[in-house]
Amino acid sequence: MRMTVTDEDLAKAAQGGDADAFASLLARQYDRLFRLCFRLTGTQHDAEDLTQDICAALPAKLRSYDGRARVRTWLYRVAVNAAHDRRRKQTTHARAADGWGTWEVNRQADLAEDANRAEWLISAMRALPPDLRDTLALTLDDMTHAEAGAILGVSEGTISWRLSEARKFLKSLKKTEGA
Numbered sequence: 218m219r220m221t222v223t224d225e226d227l228a229k230a231a232q233g234g235d236a237d238a239f240a241s242l243l244a245r246q247y248d249r250l251f252r253l254c255f256r257l258t259g260t261q262h263d264a265e266d267l268t269q270d271i272c273a274a275l276p277a278k279l280r281s282y283d284g285r286a287r288v289r290t291w292l293y294r295v296a297v298n299a300a301h302d303r304r305r306k307q308t309t310h311a312r313a314a315d316g317w318g319t320w321e322v323n324r325q326a327d328l329a330e331d332a333n334r335a336e337w338l339i340s341a342m343r344a345l346p347p348d349l350r351d352t353l354a355l356t357l358d359d360m361t362h363a364e365a366g367a368i369l370g371v372s373e374g375t376i377s378w379r380l381s382e383a384r385k386f387l388k389s390l391k392k393t394e395g396a
Contacts, residue, residue: 224288232279239279243272246292253293257300271299341390345383352379 224245230238250271255264275295282291342350348369355365362376369376 225284228279228282228288228291229284231276232282239276242288243275246289247272249289250292250296253296254300257296258303263303267296267299267303270303271296274299338387341387344390345386349379349383349386352376353383356380 222241224242227238227242227245231242247268251264251268254267254271255261258264258267278295282288286294342353345353351369352365355368356362356376360368362373362380366373366376
């Protein structure tokens, strides 16, 4: 006479730590669980991920199985809850990422604008007389007027005057380009 072990018997044994019972229960229910996950997610990849997540959490979740429902019914409830949790996480992540996407677009625009300004300045500096260009190049590298003066062999006052002249020239150039 052949004895049939029910899913409920396997679940109770698995709750008690019987690894073979757990493996048998999972083998019996895996395909059904995957099909449900596929219907819940709509893609094979997401269904595989969700099914694997459920299987990994199942030993701990089995502790809550009280035997009032069939194992398949209880397992389907676990799968539906897991799918809902996954959708909530994806929605939350998408909302958070949406703001980051806008932030990144703005950051890239700022970087491009900075690059354009730097490119314009380098080009405009070529039009400056050599003494003004040298002075501006040194002070743009965060050199003090005294340091720039020492390098160029002129006073701090001359550095200040040259920078003033360079600014006037660049403003005038920008104005004529914008017109």
